[in-house]
Amino acid sequence: RIVFTPPLEDQARRAAVNAERAYAALARELVPPRGRIDVVLTDNVDFTNGSATPFPTNRILLYAHPPIDVQTLRFYGDWNALVIQHELTHIFHLDRARGWWRVAQDIFGRNPLFMPNLYTPAWMTEGLAVYYESRLTGFGRLAGTAHTTIADAAARDSALPRLDEVNLTSPVWPQGEGAYAYGSLLFEYLSRTRGDSTIPKFIEQASGQPVPF
Numbered sequence: 001r002i003v004f005t006p007p008l009e010d011q012a013r014r015a016a017v018n019a020e021r022a023y024a025a026l027a028r029e030l031v032p033p034r035g036r037i038d039v040v041l042t043d044n045v046d047f048t049n050g051s052a053t054p055f056p057t058n059r060i061l062l063y064a065h066p067p068i069d070v071q072t073l074r075f076y077g078d079w080n081a082l083v084i085q086h087e088l089t090h091i092f093h094l095d096r097a098r099g100w101w102r103v104a105q106d107i108f109g110r111n112p113l114f115m116p117n118l119y120t121p122a123w124m125t126e127g128l129a130v131y132y133e134s135r136l137t138g139f140g141r142l143a144g145t146a147h148t149t150i151a152d153a154a155a156r157d158s159a160l161p162r163l164d165e166v167n168l169t170s171p172v173w174p175q176g177e178g179a180y181a182y183g184s185l186l187f188e189y190l191s192r193t194r195g196d197s198t199i200p201k202f203i204e205q206a207s208g209q210p211v212p213f
Contacts, residue, residue: 004040005042008041015062022136026132029199030096037059058095061087072146075144075146089129094125096117097115101114117203123163128203131199166178
C-alpha cells in the first residue's frame with residue numbers, strides 16, 4: 001500500500017512496481033513478513049534517507065530526494081528501486097520471529113519487546129540490507145567501490161575495527177557508515193565462501209534464538 005501526496009504520483013507508481021519486484025525477489029531468499037506493508041513516500045526534507053519499522057505495523061518511509069550528496073550511494077540504476085530493496089529487506093528481517101518469540105507475539109501482539117531481530121547489532125541489520133540491495137538489483141553499495149575502499153584503507157593502516165566497535169554512533173571514521181560497510185562486506189564474504197543459502201539459514205537461526213544476543 002503506497003501512501004503519497006499528489007506531486008509524487010509518478011514516483012509512487014514507480015515505487016509500487018519496484019516494491020512488487022523487490023518483494024518477489026526477497027521471498028525467494030527469506031520468509032515473507034506477515035500482513036500488508038505500508039510504503040510512505042514523502043518529499044518534505046532535502047536529504048536522502050529511508051527507514052523501516054515492524055511496529056506497530058510493517059511500514060517503510062522513503063524520502064524522494066535522490067542521493068546526489070551521499071558518495072557511498074551514488075552507484076545505482078533506479079534510486080527508487082534501490083532504496084525500496086534495502087528497506088524491504090529490513091521488513092523481512094525484523095518481522096521474522098520463531099519459537100517462543102512467536103508464541104509471545106500471539107499472546108501480546110506485535111510488541112517490539114518480542115521481536116528478536118530488533119536486538120541484533122547495527123552491522124547485522126544494515127549489512128544484511130546492503131547485501132540484498134546489491135545482490136538483487138545489481139547496483140548498490142557492494143557493487144560500487146566506496147565500502148571496499150573504506151575497508152582497504154583501514155586494513156592498510158592496521159585499523160580494522162572489531163565487530164563490537166562497528167555501530168551507528170561510532171565517533172571514529174567512517175562513523176555510522178562502518179555498520180553498513182563492514183556488515184555488508186561480512187555478509188558478502190559469507191555468501192562467497194559458504195554459499196548464498198548460508199545467509200537465509202543464519203537469519204532463520206537468529207530469529208528463533210531464545211537469548212537474542
